[in-house]
Amino acid sequence: MEPAVIASGLAAVRKRRWCLWIVLIVYLPTMYVTQRITHSFSGSMPVFFAWFAVLLCVMFYSATAxxxxxxxxxxxxxxxxxxxxxCLHCQLPLNADKGDSF
Ligand SMILES: [Zn+2]
Known part of the structure; x- marks a missing residue:
């Protein structure tokens, strides 16, 4: 197996994980700002559902890495x-290409 293939594959997996974490982290400030603007829970529901839709997409995106x-x-x-x-199947570490996981 080419080390370059492993490295680029793991970089893609890490990028998809980052997308998921960013969407999760963005939730709190987004809902905070929305609450401040709408001053109501029902008013912020569309924003919540929009965020939730994005979350589902990013979860799917990261899960299929x-x-x-x-x-x-x-x-x-x-x-x-x-x-x-x-990796859940072959235990390949996420940082296997960086050489600090052995
Ligand atoms: Zn594997």
Whole structure:
């Protein structure tokens, strides 16, 4: 297996994980600002649903990231979605290409 293929594959997995974390982190300031503007819970519901729709998309995006070594879904085994720092199938570490995980 080419180390460059592993490196670029893991970089793609890390990028997708980052997208998910960013959407999760953005939730609090977004809802805070929305509450300040609308002054009501019902008024902020459309924003909540918009955020939730984005979250579902990003979860799908991150869940379908494939392991560059075994070509299985990196975070998904059967119906289980687990954001570990290694592949659920072949235990390839998320930073295997950086050499600091052995
Ligand atoms: Zn794997």
């Amino acid at each position: 494939r392991c560059p070594r075994c070509r299985n879904y990196y975070h998904m085994q059967g119906m289980a979605l687990l954001y570990l720092r290694k």
